[in-house]
Amino acid sequence: xxxxxxxxIVAGILCFAFVFTGLFAWTTPVTEGATPASLSxxxxxxxxxxxxxxxxxxxxxxxxxxxxxxxSRGTMRKNED
Numbered sequence: 001x002x003x004x005x006x007x008x009i010v011a012g013i014l015c016f017a018f019v020f021t022g023l024f025a026w027t028t029p030v031t032e033g034a035t036p037a038s039l040s041x042x043x044x045x046x047x048x049x050x051x052x053x054x055x056x057x058x059x060x061x062x063x064x065x066x067x068x069x070x071x072s073r074g075t076m077r078k079n080e081d
Contacts, residue, residue, distance in 0.1 A: 002068035004064050006061065009057070010061075011057045014054075016051065016054040019050045019054070024046070
């Protein structure tokens, strides 16, 4: 669970970094007849999805990491008795 949690946290941070560094805008395909208004609608929706996905991954990773630590502590206490 701890390794899964770490992977999810890293994936969430990478989603945030992809959006906030501007790399997301550079990699978005653009049609020839695109206007700034049409691009902003497309980019806003995709940016919100990526930000939400990043937040979800960070929260899920944190929960999995904490549960993994608590589970390993529980098995250590059982072995001491």
